[in-house]
Amino acid sequence: MSETVDAPAERSESHPRSSARQRIVEAATELFSTRGYAATTTRDIADRVGIKQPSLYSHFAVKADILIEVELQTFRPTVERFEALHADKALTAGDRLGQLVEFDVRMLCTGSWNVALLGYLPEVRREGLAAGMAAHSHELFLVYRTLVGEALTENGRTETDLGTLTEVVFSLVEGIILRRVHDPHLDADRLAPAVRDAVLAVVR
């Protein structure tokens, strides 16, 4: 019936010597991603880490702060990478767009859990907890728009509605998040080039 199964209540995967705070964040990353934020209890997290529920509050003031930290650790590295790819002027716009798409799809496919879905959960957005992710997503959208625009120019297409086409490209990439809900073990080596080719076909 349900596609997911309760994992045995064992320790988090991080090295037992990593700080308790870090083990909390890693357990929460998994649980929030697989159960949702509202449906994950602080007891679930504590059990997974191997401590008692009130001990969480030695590290985080409220449950929401754990989610904030999950967001920070998840998206901080990728933003920097995007900037670098975006700025490499040695490549054509098409190549840069293609590389960005491939990188993006790989990130969405290969993390341990489908963390990107978190930013789209209603309860996360409603409680204003998706601010970090929303900022990341918006920044990424702007990068895509720039590259799509340059690629269109490169291909001699000046008539096209840039905003709409960027939305389509973005939709194509982020749609992978929803595919991964159906199949948690997407094959990045198969999908990343396929999505890249699709995006390049769309701007051609």
Added chain:
Amino acid sequence: MSETVDAPAERSESHPRSSARQRIVEAATELFSTRGYAATTTRDIADRVGIKQPSLYSHFAVKADILIEVELQTFRPTVERFEALHADKALTAGDRLGQLVEFDVRMLCTGSWNVALLGYLPEVRREGLAAGMAAHSHELFLVYRTLVGEALTENGRTETDLGTLTEVVFSLVEGIILRRVHDPHLDADRLAPAVRDAVLAVVR
């Protein structure tokens, strides 16, 4: 901070003479879509309908049954429409694929709420409540695969990995669900043709 704002506690939009059961379903459709299933309380639903919380249990045995009914009412009509579009042999495969995509995107853009997101909520899937939506989604995927396959043949592309390309096309269409989270008022007249053209470019 938060993008969404609490609506005033007023009556459901359906005609006051429609059955209480139906008003419950409509209120729940909105609330589940905008707050998530776990984060919506039975009191929220009752308030919106204008009855007391225990009165819900004259119509539904448990909260989950309300969600099941929401799913049924949402997806029953669309499945039939898909079948019809799929079967119209008077058109080329490309045209049928294009029409299906346009119809699908319009459905995703124009319903009162972003109900399609419901089927991707972790708490809904974990509790086995997404069975109806999953079946609908799988059926739709098979339709897409058939049409993509026929369109590829039509265009003389026999080398392509059909499964992967169908995933890409599906990702492109369903990605609209995530776009709508960012912007609840997508312009269907602008996006539907754009996504259709993108899909046709991908299979060309």
Added chain:
DNA sequence: GTCTATACCAGGATAGAC
């Protein structure tokens, strides 16, 4: 910084009168 004990409250569901 982790524990036990517990306060506090919210949410799902039931009982029984009308």
Added chain:
DNA sequence: GTCTATCCTGGTATAGAC
């Protein structure tokens, strides 16, 4: 079929000992 009253569970967070 709706109401009031209420039960019961479970979840967040705090107090205070070690």
